[in-house]
Amino acid sequence: MENIKSYVSQHKDRFINELIELLKIPSISADSAYSQDVLNTADAIKIALEKAGCNHVEICDTPGYPIVYGEKIINKDLPTVLVYGHYDVQPADPIELWTSPPFEPVIKNTEKHPDGAIFARGACDDKGQMYMHVKALEYMTKTGNLPCNVKFMIEGEEEIGSSSLAWFVERNQEKLANDVILISDTGMISNSQPSITTGLRGLSYVEVEVTGPNRDLHSGLYGGAVANPINVLTKMIASLHDSNNHITIPGFYDKVEELSSQERAEMAKAPFSLENYKKALDIDDIYGETGYTTNERNSIRPTLDVNGIWGGYTGEGAKTVIASKAYAKISMRLVPNQDWKEITDLFIKHFESIAPKAVKVKVTPHHGGQGYVTPIDNIGYQAANKAYTETFGIPAIPQRSGGSIPIVALFEKELKSKTILMGFGLDSDAIHSPNEHFGVFNYLKGIETIPLFYKYFTEMSK
Amino acid sequence: MENIKSYVSQHKDRFINELIELLKIPSISADSAYSQDVLNTADAIKIALEKAGCNHVEICDTPGYPIVYGEKIINKDLPTVLVYGHYDVQPADPIELWTSPPFEPVIKNTEKHPDGAIFARGACDDKGQMYMHVKALEYMTKTGNLPCNVKFMIEGEEEIGSSSLAWFVERNQEKLANDVILISDTGMISNSQPSITTGLRGLSYVEVEVTGPNRDLHSGLYGGAVANPINVLTKMIASLHDSNNHITIPGFYDKVEELSSQERAEMAKAPFSLENYKKALDIDDIYGETGYTTNERNSIRPTLDVNGIWGGYTGEGAKTVIASKAYAKISMRLVPNQDWKEITDLFIKHFESIAPKAVKVKVTPHHGGQGYVTPIDNIGYQAANKAYTETFGIPAIPQRSGGSIPIVALFEKELKSKTILMGFGLDSDAIHSPNEHFGVFNYLKGIETIPLFYKYFTEMSK
Numbered sequence: 001m002e003n004i005k006s007y008v009s010q011h012k013d014r015f016i017n018e019l020i021e022l023l024k025i026p027s028i029s030a031d032s033a034y035s036q037d038v039l040n041t042a043d044a045i046k047i048a049l050e051k052a053g054c055n056h057v058e059i060c061d062t063p064g065y066p067i068v069y070g071e072k073i074i075n076k077d078l079p080t081v082l083v084y085g086h087y088d089v090q091p092a093d094p095i096e097l098w099t100s101p102p103f104e105p106v107i108k109n110t111e112k113h114p115d116g117a118i119f120a121r122g123a124c125d126d127k128g129q130m131y132m133h134v135k136a137l138e139y140m141t142k143t144g145n146l147p148c149n150v151k152f153m154i155e156g157e158e159e160i161g162s163s164s165l166a167w168f169v170e171r172n173q174e175k176l177a178n179d180v181i182l183i184s185d186t187g188m189i190s191n192s193q194p195s196i197t198t199g200l201r202g203l204s205y206v207e208v209e210v211t212g213p214n215r216d217l218h219s220g221l222y223g224g225a226v227a228n229p230i231n232v233l234t235k236m237i238a239s240l241h242d243s244n245n246h247i248t249i250p251g252f253y254d255k256v257e258e259l260s261s262q263e264r265a266e267m268a269k270a271p272f273s274l275e276n277y278k279k280a281l282d283i284d285d286i287y288g289e290t291g292y293t294t295n296e297r298n299s300i301r302p303t304l305d306v307n308g309i310w311g312g313y314t315g316e317g318a319k320t321v322i323a324s325k326a327y328a329k330i331s332m333r334l335v336p337n338q339d340w341k342e343i344t345d346l347f348i349k350h351f352e353s354i355a356p357k358a359v360k361v362k363v364t365p366h367h368g369g370q371g372y373v374t375p376i377d378n379i380g381y382q383a384a385n386k387a388y389t390e391t392f393g394i395p396a397i398p399q400r401s402g403g404s405i406p407i408v409a410l411f412e413k414e415l416k417s418k419t420i421l422m423g424f425g426l427d428s429d430a431i432h433s434p435n436e437h438f439g440v441f442n443y444l445k446g447i448e449t450i451p452l453f454y455k456y457f458t459e460m461s462k
Numbered sequence: 463m464e465n466i467k468s469y470v471s472q473h474k475d476r477f478i479n480e481l482i483e484l485l486k487i488p489s490i491s492a493d494s495a496y497s498q499d500v501l502n503t504a505d506a507i508k509i510a511l512e513k514a515g516c517n518h519v520e521i522c523d524t525p526g527y528p529i530v531y532g533e534k535i536i537n538k539d540l541p542t543v544l545v546y547g548h549y550d551v552q553p554a555d556p557i558e559l560w561t562s563p564p565f566e567p568v569i570k571n572t573e574k575h576p577d578g579a580i581f582a583r584g585a586c587d588d589k590g591q592m593y594m595h596v597k598a599l600e601y602m603t604k605t606g607n608l609p610c611n612v613k614f615m616i617e618g619e620e621e622i623g624s625s626s627l628a629w630f631v632e633r634n635q636e637k638l639a640n641d642v643i644l645i646s647d648t649g650m651i652s653n654s655q656p657s658i659t660t661g662l663r664g665l666s667y668v669e670v671e672v673t674g675p676n677r678d679l680h681s682g683l684y685g686g687a688v689a690n691p692i693n694v695l696t697k698m699i700a701s702l703h704d705s706n707n708h709i710t711i712p713g714f715y716d717k718v719e720e721l722s723s724q725e726r727a728e729m730a731k732a733p734f735s736l737e738n739y740k741k742a743l744d745i746d747d748i749y750g751e752t753g754y755t756t757n758e759r760n761s762i763r764p765t766l767d768v769n770g771i772w773g774g775y776t777g778e779g780a781k782t783v784i785a786s787k788a789y790a791k792i793s794m795r796l797v798p799n800q801d802w803k804e805i806t807d808l809f810i811k812h813f814e815s816i817a818p819k820a821v822k823v824k825v826t827p828h829h830g831g832q833g834y835v836t837p838i839d840n841i842g843y844q845a846a847n848k849a850y851t852e853t854f855g856i857p858a859i860p861q862r863s864g865g866s867i868p869i870v871a872l873f874e875k876e877l878k879s880k881t882i883l884m885g886f887g888l889d890s891d892a893i894h895s896p897n898e899h900f901g902v903f904n905y906l907k908g909i910e911t912i913p914l915f916y917k918y919f920t921e922m923s924k
Contacts, residue, residue: 030779091781094678160779187683201682205780214744216556218894220663220865221649223795224765225756227749230790231699231768238700241693282676287689287820294687303686306693307783308774313791317492317622318667318828319553320793320866321769321894328692329775331782333685358749366780403682404782432680432783 004451007139008444015447016107016118016440018048019131022087023105023120029065029088029160038156041087042066045134045154052134053141054152060172062164065156069175072141073149079461080149081454082178082417084407085130085185086158089122090432097434107440112191112428117437124438125431129184129424130154132446140451147458151178155407158185161205161367162407169407169414180380180457181411184446186401186423189271191441194388196381197421199299199400200408202334202371204344205307208351209362210236210326216312217322227358229326230311236354236361237328240304244290247304247332249350255337259300267295270397280428298402303333329366333402340368340406369406372419379460380420387422387452391445422446422453466913469601470906477909478569478580478902480510481593484549485567485582491527491550491622500618503549504528507596507616514596515603516614522634524626527618531637534603535611541923542611543916544640544879546869547592547647548620551584552894559896574653574890575901586900587893591646591886592616594908602913609920613640617869620647623667623829624869631869631876642842642919643873646908648863648885651733653903656850658843659883661761661862662870664796664833666806667769670813671824672698672788678774679784689820691788692773698816698823699790702766706752709766709794711812717799721762729757732859742890760864765795791828795864802830802868831868834881841922842882849884849914853907884908884915 008015027041028034042059049057049070057070065088073080092102100106105120118128133152140146153176155165169176186197212229213222242248259267272295278286288297297303311326313319332347334340348363355361374381376398388396401421408419424446430436470477489503490496504521511519511532519532527550535542554564562568567582580590595614602608615638617627631638648659674691675684704710721729734757740748750759759765773788775781794809796802810825817823836843838860850858863883870881886908892898 030781031777090783091775091777093775093777097677159781203682203782205782207780212745215559215892215897216895217743218865219765219767219769219793220665220760220795220863221889221893222760223767223793223864224763225748225750225760225864226743226745227747228767230771231703231766232749234696234699234768234771235703237693237696241697281679281688283674283688283820284822285689285819286687287694287818288687298682298684298687301686303681304693305681305685305690305784306696306774307681307781308776308785309692309696309788310772310776312768312770313553313555314770314772314789315493315553315555318669318791318793319492319621319769319894320665320667321552322767323770326771327776329780331681331685331780333682356749357747358745360746401682402685402687403680427683430677431683432781433678435677 003143004139004448007143008447012444015135019128019443020105020118022127022131023118023122024103026103027088027156028091029157030091038065038088042068042156045087048134049152052138060168062168064164067165067168068154070152071150072146074146075149078148079179079458080151080177081457082151082153082176082181083133084181084183085133085154086126086156087130087154088156088159089127090159092121094434099435112426113439113441116440118440119435119437121436123436124425124429125436126158126185128438128443129446132184132424132443133450135447136450140454145451147454151176163367165407166410169410173414176415178415178417179461181417181419182422182453183405183419184422184424185405186403186421187425187427188423189397190426191439193394194392194396195399196384196396197401197423198374198376198398199336200372201402201404202338202340202369203331203404203406204334204340204347204368205331205366206344206347207364207366208328208330211324211360212358213322213324216324219320219322222322226322227356228322229359230323232356232359233326233328236351237306239354245288247302249346251346252343256302257336264296267400268293270295270399299400300335302335302338305331307331333404334371336371336373338371340370344368369404370409372408374418374420378418380418380457383456383460384420384422384453386456387449390452391449465605466601466910469605470909474906477597481590482567482580484589484593485584486565488565489550489618490553491619492553500527500550504530504618507549510596511614514600522630524630526626529627529630530616532614533612534599534608536608537611540610541641541920542613542639543919544613544615544638544643545595546643546645547595547616548588548618549592549616550618550621551589552621554583556896561897569902574888575903578902579899580902581897581899583898585898586887586891587898588620588647590900590905591908594646594886594905595912597909598912601909602916607913609916613638625829627869628872631872635876638877640877640879641923643879643881644884644915645867645881646884646886647867648865648883649887649889650885651859652888653901655856656854656858657861658846658858659863659885660836660838660860661798662834663864663866664800664802664831665793665866665868666796666802666809666830667793667828668806668809669826669828670790670792673786673822675784675786678786681782681784684784688784689818690784691821692785694818694821695788695790698813699768701816707750709764711808713808714805718764719798726758729862730755732757732861761862762797764797764800767793769793795866796833798833798835800833802832806830831866832871834870836880836882840880842880842919845918845922846882846884846915848918849911852914853911
């Protein structure tokens with residue numbers, strides 16, 4: 001595949017422009033106002049897969065947003081790689097913090113990306129990383145370098161829990177049959193140090209509603225005499241962590257996988273500067289569970305974060321009101337062995353149990369997923385590591401990620417195959433934040449590296 | 463004044479229609495989007511005072527919204543009544559909970575108001591109650607029944623702290639010289655049991671901002687390792703009350719006036735049904751400071767309530783984000799002897815002191831005011847009580863209100879006169895809430911009762 005480098009450099013402007021066009025479509029799955037844009041993005045992916053050389057592409061209906069399925073089967077006796085990605089994106093707010101409009105992509109140089117980065121919602125998560133695979137396929141088909149069969153499954157609900165994908169996978173096990181699943185929806189340590197994500201955290205996402213009086217009240221006439229649902233909600237949420245920042249939900253830690261001191265020592269080898277970490281976030285101190293390092297807190301330990309809270313008067317100026325209702329969106333990151341449905345039930349039971357009689361509480365589960373681990377002796381992992389080693393000139397480091405791709409655990413259960421997480425983004429790419437971006441270097445390097453995975457995986461499968 | 467009843471019944475349709483026109487103007491002082499409406503309301507008040515018989519009316523500029531001043535001086539040797547009211551109103555949100563548009567007044571019958579009530583923002587607080595005084599003046603001037611001098615001072619910033627009024631009063635003590643100040647901006651027990659408010663709570667209103675990381679973060683990649691400003695804010699707010707719902711701010715209670723068991727026994731005589739109270743608010747239990755009754759908690763005890771809270775993702779669906787900032791609006795109701803500026807300083811000092819090093823905290827004071835007490839041996843109180851006794855056929859009960867009219871304490875300091883709080887609204891009139899209304903009976907009864915106050919106050923002043 002010596003010609004991969006030249007093919008990429010020859011077509012890189014087109015590769016970038018095609019991605020920019022894709023990023024212009026605001027495919028925000030969480031907000032129904034954008035539903036037509038989400039559907040339009042699915043159509044765009046279908047066309048892109050056909051052009052890239054798939055011999056069969058279809059848009060598969062689901063109870064929610066459709067799944068784009070494409071395949072290029074060259075020989076039933078050869079292994080099959082199933083590529084998964086998603087074409088939906090996170091909401092863009094707070095919109096006012098974007099330095100350029102989230103759906104008008106621009107290329108700007110940054111300290112981490114001297115060759116330029118594409119700024120747009122979804123640039124890294126996941127349109128940019130997903131599209132690397134489409135362009136890698138284009139290279140392999142156009143140059144006769146496709147060594148095995150390939151299937152694509154690109155969904156539109158990853159940012160809202162992938163419920164339709166779960167529905168689809170359960171019903172299409174034969175169609176989706178594969179030898180390895182390949183996903184680029186994670187990050188790597190730096191542009192000079194590739195890494196492969198070997199662990200993912202699970203997720204349980206709930207919304208809580210606390211109701212006090214049946215209407216908003218004058219805080220002078222009623223203040224002090226009735227339960228203020230906002231005050232009560234803050235007390236309830238605050239009580240979910242103890243003074244060591246341990247989560248207080250009974251049974252929450254029962255199944256948490258405890259790593260050996262040896263494994264923790266291995267993790268500690270990953271390059272990390274606390275000073276740079278604090279500087280990058282402009283914080284005077286870190287904060288978290290007693291007894292664990294920053295890298296452990298955000299990868300091997302479960303967490304509980306409020307992702308949103310609202311209630312009462314939030315406009316300009318002052319209003320002396322006691323709100324009737326207060327709300328919060330709360331998510332828990334889970335580690336391998338914690339079952340997200342079980343944790344969700346424990347949360348609901350506990351949260352209802354700590355509510356004072358003066359309020360009514362409603363907990364609505366949004367979605368969730370299990371954690372996941374890939375063993376590094378898996379040939380998929382080894383093929384990916386060889387590919388990185390060849391294009392970066394240095395082996396990849398195995399890493400546990402704090403993020404969640406709930407569907408990965410489901411793939412293993414339903415499709416009986418392991419997933420290889422070849423991420424090319426950086427933690428500093430601000431995914432889920434204003435000014436999300438994806439390095440041009442990373443995008444092109446991904447397109448270069450992916451065909452090598454196909455090559456080595458096919459060879460090792462013999 | 464035997465003809466007052468007939469005058470009111472003869473003109474009542476016009477009285478109601480004039481008020482409805484006034485209520486159509488959305489004079490929301492807290493939201494600058496409505497500033498022209500606030501100014502238009504001032505003009506409408508000026509015209510109304512001129513028509514009612516004032517011989518001099520002017521719109522007085524201030525650093526903020528103007529004050530409408532009017533007077534009818536008939537004899538320098540006679541006592542002077544200064545009427546205070548406000549023409550601004552609270553914001554109308556949550557707008558979706560109104561059964562009719564807040565600024566399109568309609569008359570509907572309710573259980574408490576079988577003769578109908580006018581539904582509109584400001585119907586009771588305070589346009590309706592303020593306008594009773596304008597119509598009472600009309601009666602007295604048109605029928606030669608004005609027994610003393612009268613001055614009107616109607617402001618447009620009561621709902622945002624009356625700062626311009628304070629500025630105005632300090633600069634116009636001579637112009638505002640009076641023997642008693644009359645205000646209708648409070649409530650009474652019921653349409654069959656009048657009451658006079660003899661005490662008001664003070665107020666300190668602040669806004670807090672908690673900043674964590676310098677940008678919104680992915681809760682998977684950073685969750686558990688950095689301070690989540692929303693989680694931290696809930697912990698900080700929760701810690702402001704102990705398990706007995708005592709406020710934990712050091713020094714907060716130092717100057718609180720403790721009532722004697724005798725005074726508390728007097729208060730306990732006011733008719734009150736806990737069952738009806740819970741039923742009216744649809745709550746299973748009350749909630750408040752240990753050791754005090756509901757009527758004590760909302761009148762003679764200081765409180766701390768969150769009036770609004772917001773941060774992170776509050777839209778539809780789920781977003782796994784750690785917000786950069788979280789906010790809350792917090793107000794404290796104060797009792798006589800607590801100084802609002804001192805309490806505000808104590809709050810700021812304490813709130814900053816409990817912030818973990820991992821976040822930055824900013825506290826912005828919005829406004830405040832002192833508490834107030836009127837002794838019942840004051841002739842103004844006695845004149846008001848005689849007026850109520852005559853029109854309602856039963857004496858008024860003196861009552862401490864939990865609400866705040868910060869300006870009342872300032873009047874006493876600057877103008878050296880006592881304020882009589884002749885309220886005609888009901889607690890159930892939903893002021894500051896959706897579907898605010900004011901009973902037609904209460905409106906007309908107020909117009910009937912006010913001239914009698916002038917009569918008896920003038921007689922008792924001889």
